Amino acid sequence: MITVIDYGSGNLRSVAKALEKSGGRVLVSQRPEDIRQADRILLPGVGAFGDCRLNLEKAQLIEPVLQHIQAGKPFLGICVGMQLLFGEGHEFGIHPGLNLFSGKVVAFDKTMPDPHNPAMMLKVPHMGWNRVRQNRPHPLWAGIPQESFFYFVHSYHGLPDQPECTVGTSVYGIPFCAAIARDNLFATQFHPEKSQNLGLKILENFLSWSP
């Protein structure tokens, strides 16, 4: 059973349906006891870093999530669900993250000209399909060709202090961390649930992952 954490972060139907399509039995829940009993956890996230952190806290979910991770059980973060794993987020002020990866989450530079079209500023949010370079092999990359396209929508990106944690890199104005991993943690800045077949493949890989 995989538990998708519902902490008021919008549309969870897509991610639940995508997991089911990838062969998972899915529970969408905000009850701490469901998180404690989960075999696998998916932390989605849409909206501002600070709000997401606050909502997790209010629902008393931080402790069960950390326990799950400490127990070595598989964990997948998506979008803000990845960003929350960092030390701190710099969106509307500085907010503490879960600090599972040391580093911070910062904004794309809106005042930067688009390198591919210098007459325009870099558009933010970074929205659409971009290529992801796999920096090293990982069970969740199994069957995914190098430089495949995934769907992104975000205005902030993570900057890990330890570059070896970055398992996927994309380029938007600058190279940035598109996927991060260590031990039983894997997290993507892009949305596998919106990235068609290759996105579903990552979810399928997650469902069979035994770190």
Add this chain to the structure above:
Amino acid sequence: MLAKRIIPCLDVREGRVVKGVQFEDLVDAGDPVEAASRYDLEGADELTFLDITASHENRDTILDVVRRTAEAVFIPLTVGGGIRTNEDIRRLLNAGADKVGINTAAVFRPEFVQEASSRFGSQCIVVAIDAKCVEKDAHGQPIRWQIFTHGGRKPTGLDAVDWAQRMENYGAGEILLTSMDRDGTKIGYDLALTRAIAQATTIPVIASGGVGTLQHMLEGLQQGGADAVLAASIFHFRQHTIPECKLFLQNRGIEVRL
């Protein structure tokens, strides 16, 4: 590099796809979920449903369409048409939509965009702008555009470039820009309009209105500076498939997802 997006748009009325020319002579063209699945299979980058259900009591039919689509299609889905309240947005997002398009309601009450983006996040708020040229230069090139409502019949006095910037400041995550002069004409996008809005804002701009050929799409992306192109009839009537369109663009130096 970020790929330029190709977005087929389906007009949906009372739960069915309808096809017509400029909203006239509409004919039933099947189940939206089937059409969406076909576009997904062909490699569309996103999908847009424009709900043109007229009667209020049948407005919920779109929710069922969105629910069924979200079960079958795993690419982003935008739904526009008749969205007036945060409750309308909440119900569409919960049904499985990823973004909503706000059009007339933004013109009548711009604060709605602010409220919606702070409640749901900018990433899911697309502001649809219907613009029409109101001034041309000595060479006949359009230089000023206004926002129009009611299918391009009612002027609002709002300057399109100012409006786009205001919508960005109010938290819009993306602009769906339709030239009402070009809509349905098949003579190409209003490139001057597209370029003016794309340069005046720092959020993505989707060009719409006037596509008749693949060359028009190329122009919208290259000369118009759009981040994405939306098209309805060119795909509906099977004039071109999505792979044809993407190959055409790729062969001319545009990054696309193939």
